[in-house]
């Protein structure tokens with residue numbers, strides 16, 4: 069709480085500099101009535117004050133105000149003429165209060181008001197001609213109230229209204245009469261209500277509507293889309309509804325639509341003509357549905373499509389000519405389906421592809437990547453094949469992508485070791501993160517590991533970057549020797565507790581020995597090579613990544629004893 073003297077001091081100071089804008093918080097009515105020189109004031113913000121009731125003519129002294137905010141102040145009652153005199157006011161916010169009824173609150177229209185914010189109150193009903201006293205309104209925010217009833221002609225007399233927010237209310241139905249006469253309306257937000265039906269004429273007069281948010285409702289039918297009013301729609305969000313089926317030619321009138329979000333619905337199929345007419349569509353999101361069947365011609369008319377997201381569905385295959393006409397595609401997201409195989413022809417028309425996301429499928433081969441368009445600039449391509457069932461891939465053909473994620477596949481161990489030993493570019497990732505606790509520092513260490521399988525068994529390889537491990541230990545640690553450059557031993561990482569059941573401890577020693585042998589042979593060779601050439605520079609430059617197994621304990625003890 070700012071004490072009164074402080075606020076008053078600020079007030080006096082501010083007016084001695086003839087400021088035109090004043091912000092008060094945690095104030096009370098007395099303090100507001102003490103404000104002087106109000107004819108200079110064009111902006112007044114009162115927040116977290118205690119002002120539950122405004123009397124008639126409360127602001128009459130503030131007739132130069134252009135901007136008035138009265139928020140978080142428990143306002144629940146305004147006398148009928150409490151806003152009298154604010155003839156120049158352009159912006160009024162009474163948000164985050166306790167208003168349950170809406171009146172004009174002024175004997176004359178607030179003829180200059182363009183922006184009215186009544187969000188976060190407790191309004192439950194809009195009555196006819198509620199907003200007639202604000203004829204110049206361009207933006208009206210009624211979000212997060214409890215509106216469940218809108219009388220006919222509630223928005224009467226708002227020919228300039230462009231943005232209307234009704235989201236976060238309790239509307240169950242959109243009537244044909246609600247938005248009648250809002251000829252300039254360009255964006256309408258009615259998401260997060262309980263709407264399960266929309267009358268056919270609902271948007272008939274809203275021919276300038278560009279953006280319509282209907283997400284998080286209970287819609288199952290999209291019949292209303294075929295009305296004339298929605299012909300210029302650009303953004304349509306239908307996410308989180310209950311749409312089960314797209315009727316043929318449903319979108320045939322929405323030929324300016326660029327963004328269509330149908331995620332989190334109950335779609336099971338994409339039929340041949342379900343999306344026809346969407347000549348301008350650039351982004352389509354059908355993620356998180358139950359789609360298992362896609363017609364090979366269902367995307368035919370989407371010739372301007374840039375991005376498609378069909379992740380989290382139930383696709384098992386993709387028709388090889390599905391993307392035949394979508395030559396502009398830059399991002400294809402098919403992650404988290406059950407796709408087992410893709411034809412090399414699937415992506416052969418995409419010259420502009422930049423993201424191909426296929427993680428979380430059941431792909432056993434990556435040979436479809438050989439069928440990418442020859443004119444595609446693969447240096448800018450990001451490919452995610454993580455969490456599939458790949459056993460091996462033809463790495464030489466994949467090394468030039470911008471990024472290639474191969475983590476969490478069913479790698480064949482022999483193939484994997486052979487390919488890990490060979491130095492891979494940083495743009496290829498095999499590893500998934502693992503967390504281990506190492507005895508030696510008692511800290512949790514994040515390391516990287518690769519899983520592979522050999523015959524029936526699953527194994528895990530941990531990648532250790534020796535250069536990042538501290539080489540010296542201190543104090544009472546009984547865990548062995550320091551790093552010895554002439555006779556390098558494994559770094560002192562003892563029996564990590566790896567929280568994974570994939571770990572096969574019996575195979576570890578063999579693997580470790582193999583890996584150590586490889587690594588140390590390499591190191592010896594390197595040392596000899598470096599010694600011969602540049603003796604003095606050997607010191608700190610061993611940045612090799614060792615491939616090794618983690619069970620150090622038995623081996624290290626042996627070394628210690630010897």
Ligand SMILES: *[C@@H]1O[C@H](CO)[C@@H](O)[C@H](O)[C@H]1NC(C)=O
Nearest residue numbers: 070071072095096097098099
């Ligand atoms: C307004 O607050 C001041 C202290 O900040 C207090 O002295 C005064 O009594 C309060 N007025 C009312 C009407 O509560």
Ligand SMILES: *[C@@H]1O[C@H](CO)[C@@H](O)[C@H](O)[C@H]1NC(C)=O
Nearest residue numbers: 092093094115116117139140
């Ligand atoms: C007013 O109160 C709200 C919630 O009680 C808080 O989030 C906000 O930060 C406060 N504002 C000021 C200026 O104290």
Ligand SMILES: *[C@@H]1O[C@H](CO)[C@@H](O)[C@H](O)[C@H]1NC(C)=O
Nearest residue numbers: 120141142143144165166190
């Ligand atoms: C709003 O009004 C209700 C009842 O009218 C009351 O219980 C509640 O405390 C009020 N909230 C605030 C913030 O004043």
Ligand SMILES: *[C@@H]1O[C@H](CO)[C@@H](O)[C@H](O)[C@H]1NC(C)=O
Nearest residue numbers: 283284305306307308327329
């Ligand atoms: C559609 O609405 C959801 C929330 O329901 C939001 O997460 C998503 O980003 C919106 N889509 C677009 C394209 O804006």
Ligand SMILES: *[C@@H]1O[C@H](CO)[C@@H](O)[C@H](O)[C@H]1NC(C)=O
Nearest residue numbers: 288310311312333334335358
């Ligand atoms: C939509 O799918 C969800 C999840 O399967 C289900 O609970 C719900 O009943 C379905 N709704 C309709 C209308 O089919």
Ligand SMILES: *[C@@H]1O[C@H](CO)[C@@H](O)[C@H](O)[C@H]1NC(C)=O
Nearest residue numbers: 307331332353355356375377
């Ligand atoms: C598609 O919608 C889902 C769910 O709203 C969202 O997580 C995802 O990011 C969207 N996809 C794109 C490409 O925006």
Ligand SMILES: *[C@@H]1O[C@H](CO)[C@@H](O)[C@H](O)[C@H]1NC(C)=O
Nearest residue numbers: 363364365387388389390392
């Ligand atoms: C789609 O499949 C049908 C029958 O399966 C076939 O006749 C048609 O030629 C295919 N369309 C394309 C574009 O490949």
Ligand SMILES: *[C@@H]1O[C@H](CO)[C@@H](O)[C@H](O)[C@H]1NC(C)=O
Nearest residue numbers: 364365368369371389392393
């Ligand atoms: C889209 O593909 C179909 C064949 O599948 C073809 O008949 C049609 O002309 C193509 N449309 C465009 C605009 O390329």
Ligand SMILES: *[C@@H]1O[C@H](CO)[C@@H](O)[C@H](O)[C@H]1NC(C)=O
Nearest residue numbers: 435438461462463464465466
């Ligand atoms: C691997 O890819 C390269 C380059 O694309 C190709 O020349 C080679 O034949 C492929 N190897 C196999 C075994 O397919």
Ligand SMILES: *[C@@H]1O[C@H](CO)[C@@H](O)[C@H](O)[C@H]1NC(C)=O
Nearest residue numbers: 508509510511512513538541
């Ligand atoms: C262990 O973790 C603590 C806190 O995260 C850190 O301050 C400390 O340096 C770490 N010790 C070692 C040896 O990494």
Ligand SMILES: *[C@@H]1O[C@H](CO)[C@@H](O)[C@H](O)[C@H]1NC(C)=O
Nearest residue numbers: 478519521524525526527570
């Ligand atoms: C090996 O891993 C695969 C996939 O993670 C799993 O399905 C299989 O059951 C595992 N096999 C054994 C023997 O643990």
